[in-house]
Each structure stands twice: as C-alpha cells, then as structure tokens.
Amino acid sequence: MCLPNTKTDHMSNTPPANRFLHLPLYVRIWLAVVLAVAVLTLLAGWIMRVTAEPPLREVIVRNAAGETVGQGQARLRPPDGLPVEPPPVHHSDMPHPPGHFGTGPEFMVRMHDGALMHIHLPRPPRSFWSRPPYGFFWTLGLVGLAVALGTYPIVRRLTRRLEQLQKGVEQWGTGNLSARVAEQGHDEVAFLAQRFNHAAEQIEQLVTSHKSLLANASHELRSPLTRIRMGLELMGEHPSPAMKEEISRSVGELDQLIDEILLASRLDAKEADLGTIEQVDLTGLASEECARLDAHLNLGEQPQSWVVPGVAKLLRRMLRNLLENARRYGTSDIEVQLSPVTHEGQACVRLCVADRGPGVPVDLRERIFEPFYRLPGASERDGGVGLGLALVRSIVQRHHGRVHCEDRPGGGACFVVVLPSA
Numbered sequence: 001m002c003l004p005n006t007k008t009d010h011m012s013n014t015p016p017a018n019r020f021l022h023l024p025l026y027v028r029i030w031l032a033v034v035l036a037v038a039v040l041t042l043l044a045g046w047i048m049r050v051t052a053e054p055p056l057r058e059v060i061v062r063n064a065a066g067e068t069v070g071q072g073q074a075r076l077r078p079p080d081g082l083p084v085e086p087p088p089v090h091h092s093d094m095p096h097p098p099g100h101f102g103t104g105p106e107f108m109v110r111m112h113d114g115a116l117m118h119i120h121l122p123r124p125p126r127s128f129w130s131r132p133p134y135g136f137f138w139t140l141g142l143v144g145l146a147v148a149l150g151t152y153p154i155v156r157r158l159t160r161r162l163e164q165l166q167k168g169v170e171q172w173g174t175g176n177l178s179a180r181v182a183e184q185g186h187d188e189v190a191f192l193a194q195r196f197n198h199a200a201e202q203i204e205q206l207v208t209s210h211k212s213l214l215a216n217a218s219h220e221l222r223s224p225l226t227r228i229r230m231g232l233e234l235m236g237e238h239p240s241p242a243m244k245e246e247i248s249r250s251v252g253e254l255d256q257l258i259d260e261i262l263l264a265s266r267l268d269a270k271e272a273d274l275g276t277i278e279q280v281d282l283t284g285l286a287s288e289e290c291a292r293l294d295a296h297l298n299l300g301e302q303p304q305s306w307v308v309p310g311v312a313k314l315l316r317r318m319l320r321n322l323l324e325n326a327r328r329y330g331t332s333d334i335e336v337q338l339s340p341v342t343h344e345g346q347a348c349v350r351l352c353v354a355d356r357g358p359g360v361p362v363d364l365r366e367r368i369f370e371p372f373y374r375l376p377g378a379s380e381r382d383g384g385v386g387l388g389l390a391l392v393r394s395i396v397q398r399h400h401g402r403v404h405c406e407d408r409p410g411g412g413a414c415f416v417v418v419l420p421s422a
Contacts, residue, residue: 029155029158029159030148030151030152030155030156033147033151033155034144034147034148034151037143037144037147038140038143038144041139041140041143041144042140045139045140055074055105056074056105056107057073057074058071058072058073058074058107059071059072059073059074059107059109059119061109061111061117068112069111069112070109070110070111070112070117071109071110072107072108072109072110072117072119073107073108074105074106074107075098075106075107075108076098101120101122102120102122102123103122103123103124104120104121104122104123105120105121106118106119106120106121107119107120158189161184161185161189161193162189164181164182165181165189165192165193165196167181168180168181168193168196169181169196172200177200177203177204177207178204179200180197180200180201181193181196181197183197225250225254228247228250228251228254231243231246231247231250260387260388260391263317263391264371264387264390264391264394267391267394267395267398275311275312275313275314276311277309277310277311278309278310278311278312279307279308279309279422280307280308280309280310280311280312280315281305281306281307282306282307282308282315282338282349282351282419283299283303283304283305283306283338284305285312285315285316285319286319286336286338286351289316289319289320289323289336290323290336293323293324293327293334294332294334295323295326295334295335295336296333296334296335296336297335297336297337297338298335298336298337298338299337299338300337300338300339306338306340306349306421307421307422308349308399308419308420308421308422309399309420309422310399310419311398311399314395314398314399315395315399317391317395318391318392318395318396318417319336319351319353321388321389321391321392322353322392322415322417323336323353324388325388325389325415326353326354326355326357326413326415327355329355329357329358329375329413330355330356330357330412330413333355333356333412334353334354334355334356335352335353335354336351336352336353336354337350337351337352337354338350338351338352339352340421341418343402343418346420347420347421348401348418348419348420348421349418349419349420349421350416350417350418351416351417351418351419352414352415352416352417353414353415353417354408354412354413354414354415355408355412355413355414356408356410356411356412357412357413359407359408359411359412359413360375360405360413365404365405365406368389368405369389369390369392369393369403370390371386371387371390372386372387372390373386373390374386389415392415392417396417396419399419399420400419400420401417401418401419401420402417402418403415403416403417403418404416
C-alpha cells in the first residue's frame, strides 16, 4: 500500500495564486521582473503600431512645372496563403500579379496621355526573423530572454543573503545562542542582519547572566541552609542563646540573599517595572540612611537639597548597600558627601560614601561590582553574599548614572556615584 505524496497533493489542490506564493522568493522576484518587462514591451509595441503612419495608397506624378501628368493607386498584395485576386478593371493591362517583381509597394499610374505605368519601390526581401507578424514577437522573446538572464544573478544574490539570514535565525533558534549572521552591504538586508546580531547578543548576555546568577545563588544558598540544619540537629530540647542567635542570623542571611537575587533578576530585565519615576530628594534620603547607621553627612560649605529623577526605593537600596558595605569592611568613621558636578555637559550630583577600611586594590576595583565576588580574605562571618555592589551598579545604570571606586585621602575606600540631577 503506497501512501500519497501529501506535498504534491497539497500543491495540486492549491489555487494558482496561492501556488505562486509557495515558490521561493528569488523565483517570485525574478518572474515579477520578467513579466513586468514583457508587459512594458507589449505596451510599447502597441503604441508604436497605433502612432505609425498608414501605408501608402495613392501616388501622384507631376512634371518639372508642377503639373499633374498622372495618378494611380497602389496594387495591394494579398495576405500569405490566400489566392491572388484579379487586378482592378483599369489595371487589366498589367498581366503580372502584385509582388511579381519583388517586395515593396507597387502603384499603377494612368498618365494623362492614356499610357499605363507600373511604379515599383523595391525593398530587400524580409527574412524569417523579421517577417510580420514574427518580427515583433521575436523581439519580445529576445528582450524577455535578455532580461531573464540579466536579472537572475542580481535577484539570486539578494535572496541568497536572505537565505543565509534565515539559516542563522534557525540555528540560533535551535539553542546555539552564539550563532551570528554575516553583515554584508549597507542595504535593508544588512541592517536586518545587524539588528538580529545585536538582539542575539543581548539575549545571550541575559541568559548567561541568569545562568551565572542561578549557579552562584545555588552555591550561596547552601551555606545558610547547612548552618540552619546543623543548628537544628545540635539544638536539642534546650537550645542555648548562642545557638538561637546563630540560627536567627542564618535565617536573616538567607532572607537577604533571596531578596537580593530577586532584585538582581528584575534589574537584568530591562522591561521590568521597578517603580514610578519621580523627583527624589537625595539629601533627605542620605540623611535618613546616615542616621540609621550613625554615619556623617557632609553637604559642603553651602548646604542645599539635591533632587534627582528616579525610583525612591531603588535609590534608598543603593545608598543602604554602600553604607552597609562601608560598615562591614571599615570602621565607624563613615562619611557621605554630596556635591555638584558636570558630566558630558550635564548637571549631575556626586554621591561619595567613604570609609577607613583597608581599601580596594586597583586591579580589583572593577571585579568587586561582579555578582557574588568577594575580596580575598573575606569570610562568611563578615556577612554579605557578594551581591550588594552588583546591585548598586545595576541601580545606578538604571538611573543613567555611573559608579566607581577610588582611594580615600588618609586611607580607606571611597565609592563614587554620579547621577543626573533634576
């Protein structure tokens, strides 16, 4: 038992218009160009036939003085394949049929003296290629053939780039996120390839970031969970205050880690709605956070209120992470300074959180902003999971600002945040 060819059956049942849409793109473009040229040629031929002068039907003979000495009519040749009609009565003296002496128009002229004259305007015989009605159709065929041969390489080159783009998209869709397409030329196809490569790179970075975040989070979650499990096993019926404090600290660390992981994943998603953009009083925000951690707020010689556009809860989280980081690695001498600054011609606010800790080596001042990165020598007892500064950078970038670390005069580290002011 043979199964029917579903593709053939489907094509046979498809209307001609839809069947044309199933052809490859380069075939459709090629046929469209050839048909357009064919229609244009037919239209031009029809216009030429309409505007052409009618054939000569009458001839008049004049002498040197301009007087008419004779006149006559054309002898018409019958169409090919039809019998020769007898000449008119007044041409009966010419026994030869039209076309006997070759091609070209013929006229029978009756002179005023009664003489009958035969005037022939000979033309070279037409070949098979130029004989009507074959001449026009052969020209149309040659024009169509020339257009078909000339446009096929151009159309095929264009659509081959589209096919390469299609293969790249299919390869990327199978899971190969590193797949890219070639960017050739400066037309719409090249722009489409460039946009696809940019989108593919963004998605690859986002997926890689989420994979790294998930892998590091799973590792960091094991530490507090292990301590909680061991504490529950060693607690017994009468747990000691130290054991309760250790379990409480582990639960707090676990809760903080989960909160930071969720916030980091939302900050990575550009379309995530993290809050309403409003005018935030950065001076009041810094005063509240400094009072909570007993830090010194320096507003300069002329204190004023600095306002920046942003999400209040994110800016508070950014400042709190910087202060807690300064308290964790520094001493009680923590200072927050607000001052105006100009960056690329735009008025900005410079926020500096300084401590008196050991400082950050120059070669590690960029790595400390990576997720789950800790400075060498840091232990779990110091607190923190390595997401605080990573969140600071993400929040600052969300507010179109920049952040970096530098040395504090007299020792320590200073984290500088520059935000556009209102």
